[in-house]
Amino acid sequence: MARVGVFVCFCGANIADFVDVPKVIEETKKIREVKYAIEYKYMCSDPGQQMIRDAIVQQKLTSVVVAACSPRMHEKTFRKALSDAGMNPYLLEVANIREHSSWVHQKDKKAATDKAADLIRMAVAKSIANEQLHEISVPVTKRALVIGGGIAGIQAALDIADARIPVTLIEKSPSIGGRMAQLDETFPTLDCSQCILTPKMVDVASHPYIELIPYSEVIELTGYVGNYKAKIRKKASYVNFSNCTGCGACWLKCPVKVPNEYNMNIDKRKAIYTPFPQAVPNKPVIDAEHCTMLLKGKCGICAKVCEKGAIDFKMQDEVIEREIGAVVIATGYDLWDPKPYEEYGVGRFKDIITSLEFERMVSANGPSGGLPLRPSDGKVPKNVVFIKCIGSRDESKGIEYCSKICCMYTAKHVVLLHHKVHDSHAYVFYMDIRAAGKGYEEFVKKAQVDTAATYLRGRVSKIYKKGDKLMVRGEDAQIGQVVEVEADLVVLATAITAPKDNPALARLLGVSYDKYGFMSEAHPKLRPVETAKAGIFLAGCTQAPKDIPDTVAQASACAAKVCGLFAGDTMKKDPMISKVNTEFCSGCLNCIQVCPYQAIVEEEIPMGHGSKEMRTVSKINEGVCQGCGSCVAICRSMAISLAGFTDPQIINEIVAI
Amino acid sequence: MKKLTYFPGCSAHGTSEEFDHTLKLVMKTLDVELEDIPDWNCCGATSAHVMTETLALALPLRNLVLAEQLESKTMGIACASCYSRMKMTKVQMDGNLDLAKKINSTIIQEGNYKGTVDVKSMLQFCYEDIGLETIRSKVTKKLSGLKVACYYGCLLTRPKAITQFDSPEYPMSMDRIMEALGAEAVEFDYKTECCGASFSISNTDVVLSLSGKILEVAKESGAHLIVVACPLCQSNLDMRQPDIVKISGWKYTIPILYFTQLMALAFGFPREDLRLNKNIVPAEDALSNIGKIQETPQKVIKTKKAVAAAESEVE
């Protein structure tokens, strides 16, 4: 026979003023199973909890009902009180008589009292069907997979590895470094991007806990948090890295020239190449799309000049597997293509370039040795017009969101232009200057003062050619007039967009992404690093546009999350998950269809004890199950039950009043 | 012979008489029979749509309903303003049946609107329905040596969602037609800028500055003349040009012709038939460039560059 103890809280005056608590106690005592019922001013206080603990022992209670505030508030507190008294914490039920009664029926004390009594009856009835539950522990594979070797991936990998947790870092291009490696100097301090990035890249390559796999991509992820299995395709590089010394003889002699992605196609690279001189690993790969040996079987010069014999034209893609416990996605960003800006003559005028092209031009290791040059005639530009918000904050042509970093990098470009071409003048057309960040506003101010750049608030409506100049016509909203600027070069601050492969990757990993293709975080404010899928985390622009400091901070936060996940040998998990009673399971497998987490699999079990004939039943992976209960409701043979919300528990609640 | 329902618009019988005349010559050559909408009425531009919505929709709707009773399922419109109003009405009617019913009730004696007739500007009709191949095949006198700047104005390709024709910012359809006639269409950045349109009467200064800019850019791009497809653009650029020249102190003028005038010329009609006497800025000088073979310096540079590029590829 069940022995239920009921503890009714006054919550100061919050409950007592609107619910007749003594009357509720009186009603509660009429319930057959209730052996003990008492009220107290603050049940959540220490003396209140002590009353519960004492009663559990003295009254030999089999379950406990606390009638107080919402279970979302203090369920954990009271569960702990039960534990402390030696009782299974899941034998607790909370009747929510504050949020659901006293606070919402303040004008009708009788109705509120009746309702409170009903809510307690329901909780008592449910508690009788409660079962003892125990936290689940799941083993953990302590290895993290980091996808993407830009600054986000590098930082996450280094931080995780520094905690002596092995990391597999994969990067789709031949070298890590990402977008940051393309930058010249960084705002707001103007320190050289290469100088602060390359040491980290070298650290990654030499770290004993990091396994760096360049020129590779994930093709499959199975399993669940703590126990993922990833399939990684290593693309054929046609260069045997263990033999190659990176001497460079091959790419010096290679006759095939290909537009150089690293320099935004401003100059050419060879078909066998390293993306840039500081590449890590500093080993070349052969671009199979352009190599004449691979395409037509003619040439092979690189193989002839390689003293180490590292060139292998027969190399094939290779698929490797890694068992991992957590994933960090750090795939970075793409840039918006400004083609829709036809009124600017994008695509027709060579002297309109994007900001990243400008960045490459002014970079010391860029195609023109750090000097900006007009693509049309190779002259040094004097008047340069920068136009911000190209694609971003533009619902008709581009996307709605603010790209976040363009205000800052444009200010930086104004400074860099001033440094490289002293007699130049910069004009900046802007919508707003968004310089929120440490030292950012000061940087923009200083840039404006030092360079005497003309900042014009307004949009550009038209660019046309006049001789070899570009005439930029726009609005200066502050004087309310149309202005025309004669420009040698126009630089478009194009928006950050999600990498175009993001949706495919998100589907492959089982995480969600937004309408722009950015990966979705679990909660926009309180869980900005996690995805909705346990054990998969986000770092950098793959989630939303951000600058380098924010990216690095988020990458380190990912590392903290991964380290937290791996802190013990097993992971603790809430026991309120589904379970299949194979006796009843008819093997219809409808549950597999509705499970949003792919937590249910088929299983073959003997027809009967010792029988050789097998039948199919479903099996729930308790590591993956999140306890939504979809499978329970779909199960025709009532073989599945969800701990904490079983059919008997809920039916008891329904019939209690 | 293919039939086309033709909506001339009020200017065809007035300021753009030469457009209407040459259009008919050209269409005849192209085996298209123009059938006027019987008892057509004003499209409502440019004042109805700023006064009342019902009137702005009812006027074009009546023309659409009348056009539906004719054989052709396409209505060709000479004037860009008429085209804009007609197309706008059609899109709104087709997208909102309740509104269509309501507006239709005001002109019920003409019949019910069914939405069976497509609305096209004559430029669009030439480009899409007739096609460059057919146009090229009818050319008897190539316009080689003539450099033209094609000016579309604001309404022929905009708004994009309504017109669904060509690029709204840098259209090329008229350029392609001109190339089919043998002329050279120069790169012209002002091809969709506003000419000032109906401010021509009420605020002429605005027209002088806006149209002046268009003329200036066209001249700088090396064009001998400007080709248009809209009567209002033509009258602003042509009629106001003497004033513009006076204010700016230019030493040059630039004639403004309809694309159909040049088509008629290329199709072999004598110059008298072009009604060039209707143009305020004389076009004879510009047209005398036809047949003169000119060395285009730009192309030479291009080839030199291409050679250099090819050489570097080889090396």
Add this chain to the structure above:
Amino acid sequence: METQIKETQGNVVSIENPGIVAPANWQPVIMGILCNWCSYAGSDLTGTSRTQYPPNIRIIRVPCSSRVDPWFIIKSLQTTADGVLVSGCHPGDCHYIAGNYYARRRFLVIKKLLNFVGYHENRVQFSWVSAAEGPKFAKVVQKVTDDIKKLGPLHKYKKENLK
């Protein structure tokens, strides 16, 4: 659809069965089955913001609206409730990715079935209430309560009355 209230001498009569007349001061009982992450949190917010609503609803917490077995609805109508409200997260906002979509489909079917066997369509209602929509929850409860009050009691269908 506007419901015609049936009355006998000022007392509401069950819309499904004219033989059942509500006693004076009759108050319906409504079973509210709410998902933990959106609607239950929303109902808590209604409390914290002290928005008042009729006291007829009795709330049952489930993890997700997809946990709601049609059985729960039928059992409620058979035994204790005059009406049922099921509420989940807004489409697209499900804490468990897609549970509320299953719930929505299942609910359409159960609603048709209940209509077929003779229940008025307003007896069982479904809503989307997010964790931020405290006032909306109060409105939903008000509407459901008003609807059920018009439909009258359901006693005849209750088990104990079927003997």
